[in-house]
Amino acid sequence: xxxxxxxxxxxxxxxxxxxxxxxxxxxxxxxxxxxxxxxxxxxxxxxxxxxxxxxxxxxxxxxxxxxxxxxxxxxxxxxxxxxxxxxxxxxxxxxxxxxxxxxxxxxxxxxxxxxxxxxxxxxxxxxxxxxxxxxxxxxxxxxxxxxxxxxxxxxxxxxxxxxxxxxxxxxxxxxxxxxxxxxxxxxxxxxxxxxxxxxxxxxxxxxxxxxxxxxxxxxxxxxxxxxxxxxxxxxxxxxxxxxxxxxxxxxxxxxxxxxxxxxxxxxxxxxxxxxxxxxxxxxxxxxxxxxxxxxxxxxxxxxxxxxxxxxxxxxxxxxxxxxxxxxxxxxx
Amino acid sequence: xxxxxxxxxxxxxxxxxxxxxxxxxxxxxxxxxxxxxxxxxxxxxxxxxxxxxxxxxxxxxxxxxxxxxxxxxxxxxxxxxxxxxxxxxxxxxxxxxxxxxxxxxxxxxxxxxxxxxxxxxxxxxxxxxxxxxxxxxxxxxxxxxxxxxxxxxxxxxxxxxxxxxxxxxxxxxxxxxxxxxxxxxxxxxxxxxxxxxxxxxxxxxxxxxxxxxxxxxxxxxxxxxxxxxxxxxxxxxxxxxxxxxxxxxxxxxxxxxxxxxxxxxxxxxxxxxxxxxxxxxxxxxxxxxxxxxxxxxxxxxxxxxxxxxxxxxxxxxxxxxxxxxxxxxxxxxxxxxxxxxxxxxxxxxxxxxxxxxxxxxxxxxxxxxxxxxxxxxxxxxxxxxxxxxxxxxxxxxxxxxxxxxxxxxxxxxxxxxxxxxxxxxxxxxxxxxxxxxxxxxxxxxxxxxxxxxxxx
Numbered sequence: 001x002x003x004x005x006x007x008x009x010x011x012x013x014x015x016x017x018x019x020x021x022x023x024x025x026x027x028x029x030x031x032x033x034x035x036x037x038x039x040x041x042x043x044x045x046x047x048x049x050x051x052x053x054x055x056x057x058x059x060x061x062x063x064x065x066x067x068x069x070x071x072x073x074x075x076x077x078x079x080x081x082x083x084x085x086x087x088x089x090x091x092x093x094x095x096x097x098x099x100x101x102x103x104x105x106x107x108x109x110x111x112x113x114x115x116x117x118x119x120x121x122x123x124x125x126x127x128x129x130x131x132x133x134x135x136x137x138x139x140x141x142x143x144x145x146x147x148x149x150x151x152x153x154x155x156x157x158x159x160x161x162x163x164x165x166x167x168x169x170x171x172x173x174x175x176x177x178x179x180x181x182x183x184x185x186x187x188x189x190x191x192x193x194x195x196x197x198x199x200x201x202x203x204x205x206x207x208x209x210x211x212x213x214x215x216x217x218x219x220x221x222x223x224x225x226x227x228x229x230x231x232x233x234x235x236x237x238x239x240x241x242x243x244x245x246x247x248x249x250x251x252x253x254x255x256x257x258x259x260x261x262x263x264x265x266x267x268x269x270x271x272x273x274x275x276x277x278x279x280x281x282x283x284x285x286x287x288x289x290x291x292x293x294x295x296x297x298x299x300x301x302x303x304x305x306x307x308x309x310x311x312x313x314x315x316x317x318x319x320x321x322x323x324x325x326x327x328x329x330x331x332x
Numbered sequence: 333x334x335x336x337x338x339x340x341x342x343x344x345x346x347x348x349x350x351x352x353x354x355x356x357x358x359x360x361x362x363x364x365x366x367x368x369x370x371x372x373x374x375x376x377x378x379x380x381x382x383x384x385x386x387x388x389x390x391x392x393x394x395x396x397x398x399x400x401x402x403x404x405x406x407x408x409x410x411x412x413x414x415x416x417x418x419x420x421x422x423x424x425x426x427x428x429x430x431x432x433x434x435x436x437x438x439x440x441x442x443x444x445x446x447x448x449x450x451x452x453x454x455x456x457x458x459x460x461x462x463x464x465x466x467x468x469x470x471x472x473x474x475x476x477x478x479x480x481x482x483x484x485x486x487x488x489x490x491x492x493x494x495x496x497x498x499x500x501x502x503x504x505x506x507x508x509x510x511x512x513x514x515x516x517x518x519x520x521x522x523x524x525x526x527x528x529x530x531x532x533x534x535x536x537x538x539x540x541x542x543x544x545x546x547x548x549x550x551x552x553x554x555x556x557x558x559x560x561x562x563x564x565x566x567x568x569x570x571x572x573x574x575x576x577x578x579x580x581x582x583x584x585x586x587x588x589x590x591x592x593x594x595x596x597x598x599x600x601x602x603x604x605x606x607x608x609x610x611x612x613x614x615x616x617x618x619x620x621x622x623x624x625x626x627x628x629x630x631x632x633x634x635x636x637x638x639x640x641x642x643x644x645x646x647x648x649x650x651x652x653x654x655x656x657x658x659x660x661x662x663x664x665x666x667x668x669x670x671x672x673x674x675x676x677x678x679x680x681x682x683x684x685x686x687x688x689x690x691x692x693x694x695x696x697x698x699x700x701x702x703x704x705x706x707x708x709x710x711x712x713x714x715x716x717x718x719x720x721x722x723x724x725x726x727x728x729x730x731x732x733x734x735x736x737x738x739x740x741x742x743x744x745x746x747x748x749x750x751x752x753x754x755x756x757x758x759x760x761x762x763x764x765x766x767x768x769x770x771x772x773x774x775x776x777x778x779x780x781x782x783x784x785x786x787x788x
Contacts, residue, residue: 011665011699012421012678014764016750018343018503018671018698022712022757024705082705124706124758222715270710275722277715319725326720326742327338327579328589 024123027270028083030220034211035090035265041194041204042094047155049098050200054090056102060109061089068118084123088112091131094201094261095305096138097149099157104142108134128312129269132305139305147301149197165197166256167301170248174296179246191255202261205254212264221268224280229263230254232288240296247296259291262304272312279315279322287311333541335570336580337589339718341751343573343672345542349506349631349638354514356642357655359431363406363646364683365391366418367425370470371477372398377427383410388437388622391427394468400478401468402427405624405644407435419668419675419682426683429646439620446517447618448560449524460529460617467616468623468686473497473508473576473606474669476687479613482605483529485598492601494526494535495585496610499569499576501540502670505690507627508607510640512539512546515611516553520561522614526605527563535564537607538585540571573672574749578604580718592745608689623686628652632693634660643684649691650680664699667692672750702759713752713762719745723752727765735776738769744777746770 042050065085069075079085092112096105112134120126139146148162166185173181186196194204202208215221237250254260267273267287274283287307294303367374375392379385385404392402408431415423436442465480485491496519500508512519523535539547551566567585574580578597579590581604588600597604605613608626615621624645631638636657643652649666653659659680667674668682669690713723721742729737743766752762 010663010676010678011696012676013665013699013701014676014761014767015674015748016672016754016763017665017667017674017676017692017694018754019702019756019759020341020343020754022755023702023759024708024757027708027710027757084708122706124708270708273709275709275711275714275724323741324714324717324720324722325338326592326745327583327718328591328595329720330591 024082024084027220028087030218031087031215031265032083032090034214034220035094035201037207037210038094038201038204038261039090041207042098042200045152045194045203046098046150046200049150049154049157052102052157053096053098053100053105053200054093056105057093057096057109058086058089060106061085061092061113064110064113065118068114069122073118073122079123082123085113088117088130091265092134094265095131095135095199095258097146098154098200099148099150099162100145104138104145107141108138111137124271126271127316128309129266129272132266132309136305136309149199151197152195152203163197165301166191166252167198167295170253170256170295171301173246173248177244177246182246182248185248185252188251188255191252198257202258205260208260208264215264215268222277222280224277225268225273225284226263228281228284229267229288229291232285233259233292236289236292240292253292257295257302258304262287262291262308266304267308267311272315274315274318274322276319276322276324278324279318282318282322283311283315286314333570334567334584335572336575336583336718338720339716339751340572340574340580341716341755342571343503343754345571346503346633347506347509347542348504348633348635349629349640350509352506352510352638352640354510354627354640354642355655357644357647357652359406359434360644360647360651361431362411362648363404363429363431363644364416364648365402365404365427365429365646366416366683366685367392367402367427368418368420369402369476369645369685369687370400371475372400374425375399375402377413377425379410379427380413381410384408385410385429386435386437387624388440398478398481400465400470400480401622403468403622403624404429405646406431408432417679417681419677419685419688421678441619441621446521448521449528452618455528455617457529457531460525463617463620464529464613467612467621469609469612469616470623470686471606472608472612472626472686472689474673474687474689475578479605479609482603483526485530485603489598490601491530491532491598491603492534493586493603494523494530494532495581495602495604496523496535496537496607497576497578497581497604498537498539498543498546498607499581500543501571501573501576502672502674502690504631504692505629505670506631507629507640507689509543509546511608511611511627512543513549516549518614519607519610520550520553520564521618522610523564524561525613525617526603526610530603532603533563536585537564537566538569538575538581539566540569540575542571574718574747574751577718577747577749579747592742626684626686626688628684628688629690630656631690632660632663632695633698634662634695635693636660645684645686647684648680649677649682649684652684652691653680653693660693660695662695662697663693664696665694667694672754673748701761704760705758707758707760710757712755712757716751716755718749718751719747721746723762723766726769727760727762730765730769735769735772739773739776743769743773
């Protein structure tokens with residue numbers, strides 16, 4: 001007896017034969033969607049300046065990703081569609097003042113994509129967060145432009161009125177041991193919604209938190225990194241505040257500067273953060289401690305970027321020594 | 333709701349045939365009995381070309397060591413004892429029988445009447461195990477480990493809990509589900525027989541919440557006849573893959589974790605049996621019926637009539653597909669088993685074996701793997717791994733051929749459930765890589781062991 005096979009060559013492959021449908025694009029654009037509330041807030045508070053900076057940053061990042069992979073690395077496969085360059089562009093833009101000259105932004109994008117990412121082989125290979133590499137490069141190279149933040153409500157791009165940010169006030173209070181500087185701080189509520197000076201995407205803690213919740217809901221990230229950073233900062237800042245009131249109160253510390261943006265979007269970058277929950281907690285706590293130390297005792301008012309980059313460097317070490325709990329493992 | 337504690341994923345269930353009652357598949361014209369239907373040494377053919385056989389006639393006796401016998405599921409004449417293509421994709425020893433009529437060995441009780449423990453009188457534990465061994469029963473969830481061996485705990489261990497695996501966590505498959513709905517009381521008697529065989533007072537039936545009808549039916553039956561079936565408990569489990577994995581199920585039901593190999597479930601006092609195996613045990617002990625037929629789900633999104641068949645072992649897959657409405661035009665892949673752990677078959681000539689739980693026809697479109705992109709270190713594979721391993725790391729070590737690194741990172745603990753590859757956003761073939769490492773490392777460990785013996 002003989003059965004005739006209608007299909008002559010069935011596909012042979014190893015299991016599993018189904019896939020969950022997750023993709024790099026879904027994750028990358030998922031983070032972009034999570035940034036939308038903060039994006040709207042930044043347009044509301046900084047208007048045209050914010051739009052110009054963000055558009056330049058994204059366009060430049062995508063361009064450099066395309067140009068470098070195509071002409072320097074000579075790769076046929078285009079990677080600009082995977083969403084990672086767009087995301088780097090957005091995050092870099094979020095970390096810049098809304099009146100930054102276009103040519104500086106383009107240099108930042110080149111450093112972020114070219115040096116921060118593609119030097120190491122592209123997506124998945126970079127040891128440091130590309131957007132932060134770009135930002136810190138600009139911060140060190142152009143300290144004046146990078147630290148003159150327009151006040152909230154300055155809708156134009158040029159000649160925006162700049163002023164002291166909450167972080168600068170906090171730094172001064174600590175330096176001079178004079179708590180009265182803290183009285184000039186905006187209220188916690190203003191800092192929550194973003195009615196304050198600072199980099200264009202970092203001001204609205206509330207919008208960033210909404211985005212963070214979206215990412216948690218969509219299972220793009222886990223809770224470990226944001227929660228450990230925020231808790232560590234809160235506890236440490238609270239401790240300092242109790243000992244010496246010239247240190248700002250922990251609620252304002254958490255809502256100020258790039259802390260929320262860093263905790264929710266920068267430190268949670270897949271490529272540069274540890275692989276296990278336990279490792280992520282260690283990483284998050286260390287970022288929290290470093291941030292407070294730099295803010296309170298370092299020479300820069302903001303420590304988030306440096307703290308994250310330093311811990312990015314420790315990530316391989318954490319991955320080597322912090323293993324997930326194996327099934328059936330007996331504690332020795 | 334109970335479930336296992338590390339990792340896990342949620343594949344789309346696609347239980348297309350859940351409402352289809354079990355149908356008896358037609359007798360094949362020719363049946364192929366592989367001597368390699370179980371883990372361990374192959375069975376050794378005891379018939380030759382031209383021999384007349386009946387349903388239940390011994391075709392191959394158990395080989396040396398870990399092995400089980402193989403019986404004919406049809407009556408007729410042996411046409412060939414030779415190597416034949418089987419589900420492994422290679423040609424291996426098998427007995428081929430040309431079917432004539434349907435004559436059964438007289439010792440087999442073909443009636444449907446329920447036989448209870450009472451009817452069996454004072455059957456000894458030893459006798460139960462002997463009948464199970466003699467019937468050629470193996471784990472029918474797919475692992476095909478000889479059941480008789482599992483029911484003889486090694487010295488120094490004691491069975492404290494029998495766990496019946498009725499999870500059926502593989503998408504598409506519904507054979508176990510239907511069996512519970514249609515033969516509930518036989519299953520309960522089967523559980524009693526196992527309890528008796530290993531002298532264990534407590535048994536649990538682990539069922540996922542996606543089979544509420546089976547949970548309800550068995551729970552009510554146990555309530556009604558509490559005196560008749562003591563010490564058996566239905567444990568509803570949260571739906572999560574791979575809950576049907578032996579280690580995951582033990583963790584889910586009694587909260588104990590079996591340590592890394594060479595530890596066995598019995599080291600934490602557990603014996604796990606698939607619900608299909610339990611039914612086979614019932615039939616073997618009470619009806620003298622060797623393992624000659626099983627329930628198999630034939631399914632797929634393009635299949636006209638997804639079905640659950642009671643098929644004679646040795647029936648070709650082609651025949652079952654014909655009975656389910658024929659091979660769909662757009663078939664791209666033929667899978668023996670479920671989509672997560674099943675094996676892609678090269679041909680439809682492959683016969684149903686003791687471990688065939690399902691036949692899944694995937695469409696051409698579903699069959700293609702997505703394009704692989706670079707690892708973005710999202711750690712989703714680490715969160716998904718039910719064994720607490722780091723799939724991304726093992727896959728990298730494999731590509732570097734760093735077998736030492738693989739061994740140090742417990743690659744041999746991998747249960748090949750596929751959760752890592754299923755969840756990977758970059759479509760990376762993580763399990764393909766890890767399998768290579770697992771095989772290689774197990775070979776290295778074995779070689780090292782042999783060397784140390786040789787030195788002594």
